[in-house]
Amino acid sequence: xxxxxxxxxxxxxxxxxxxxxxxxxxxxxxxxxxxxxxxxxxxxxxxxxxxxxxxxxxxxxxxxxxxxxxxxxxxxxxxxxxxxxxxxxxxxxxxxxxxxxxxxxxxxxxxxxxxxxxxxxxxxxxxxxxxxxxxxxxxxxxxxxxxxxxxxxxxxxxxxxxxxxxxxxxxxxxxxxxxxxxxxxxxxxxxxxxxxxxxxxxxxxxxxxxxxxxxxxxxxxxxxxxxxxxxxxxxxxxxxxxxxxxxxxxxxxxxxxxxxxxxxxxxxxxxxxxxxxxxxxxxxxxxxxxxxxxxx
Numbered sequence: 355x356x357x358x359x360x361x362x363x364x365x366x367x368x369x370x371x372x373x374x375x376x377x378x379x380x381x382x383x384x385x386x387x388x389x390x391x392x393x394x395x396x397x398x399x400x401x402x403x404x405x406x407x408x409x410x411x412x413x414x415x416x417x418x419x420x421x422x423x424x425x426x427x428x429x430x431x432x433x434x435x436x437x438x439x440x441x442x443x444x445x446x447x448x449x450x451x452x453x454x455x456x457x458x459x460x461x462x463x464x465x466x467x468x469x470x471x472x473x474x475x476x477x478x479x480x481x482x483x484x485x486x487x488x489x490x491x492x493x494x495x496x497x498x499x500x501x502x503x504x505x506x507x508x509x510x511x512x513x514x515x516x517x518x519x520x521x522x523x524x525x526x527x528x529x530x531x532x533x534x535x536x537x538x539x540x541x542x543x544x545x546x547x548x549x550x551x552x553x554x555x556x557x558x559x560x561x562x563x564x565x566x567x568x569x570x571x572x573x574x575x576x577x578x579x580x581x582x583x584x585x586x587x588x589x590x591x592x593x594x595x596x597x598x599x600x601x602x603x604x605x606x607x608x609x610x611x612x613x614x615x616x617x618x619x620x621x622x623x624x625x626x627x628x629x630x631x632x633x634x635x636x637x638x639x640x641x642x643x644x645x646x647x648x649x650x
Contacts, residue, residue: 378439378451380409396516397472398458399449410458411451412436413474414465415481415506415513418446419489419499427468435461445481445523447474473514477521481513482506484526485533492600496543498526505541529595531570545607548592552604553579560585560602568597 374382384403391401399411416428428448432440435457436450443449452458462472474480482505484498485491505524512518525537530544556562562585566574573591577584585605587598598605 414448415471431464445483471514476516477518478516479509479512479522482524485528493596498528545594548589549605549607553584555604556584565602
């Protein structure tokens with residue numbers, strides 16, 4: 355074995371992944387040589403190459419948090435009714451490509467029978483781009499996933515039809531300091547109660563300088579409580595984002611009367627009450643309060 359062959363090959367972990375390895379053969383064959391494209395119906399893209407080849411792409415909306423059951427179900431449909439090639443868009447839609455127009459209608463019917471809508475093209479409301487919430491982030495006091503489910507239930511017709519004046523992108527986020535904002539309408543799911551501090555545990559559990567530095571609005575400062583080093587919160591400054599909880603679990607965000615039962619596993623993950631901020635460019639901020647739970 356040569357010295358070069360004995361050296362392990364390390365993967366490239368920077369830059370964009372190679373899209374060609376998963377691309378439909380018709381896309382690879384006609385890459386950069388397309389004549390035109392159109393939309394035969396909402397949720398279907400039709401591309402015609404200069405060579406005369408034609409491909410149809412069906413866009414199906416999925417939940418961002420897919421489990422093994424959902425992935426296997428969707429892949430079984432794609433293997434049975436399509437050519438076995440699929441890609442995910444940045445808004446968690448699946449785009450399935452076929453080269454035979456006769457496969458389009460059965461493919462759409464199979465997706466709809468399984469409960470997955472086909473749409474999100476043209477002048478429609480696109481699938482909502484959102485954070486992973488409690489399954490991904492250690493900061494938020496609310497979970498955007500439940501809000502997205504409720505919103506898309508209401509916006510189903512706007513997703514499967516092209517009846518909007520223009521294309522509408524909506525994003526959501528679980529707190530005020532990180533994700534969201536990349537859309538025409540940005541919805542911020544906001545917890546509205548400051549943390550309750552268990553002063554008996556702060557000195558033993560928390561590195562107080564790190565907790566102070568973590569707060570994005572400088573609402574936390576060191577304090578002595580009952581003769582022990584602890585922390586205090588300026589509730590007038592606090593934006594209830596939850597950033598203080600990961601480095602200091604005694605900074606509890608809990609309401610005794612109610613706790614989320616879906617994903618919550620810590621006292622911080624309680625969202626009563628909560629509010630929703632709608633941010634529309636060029637319009638005043640609209641604030642809607644009153645939903646007891648982001649997942650109700």
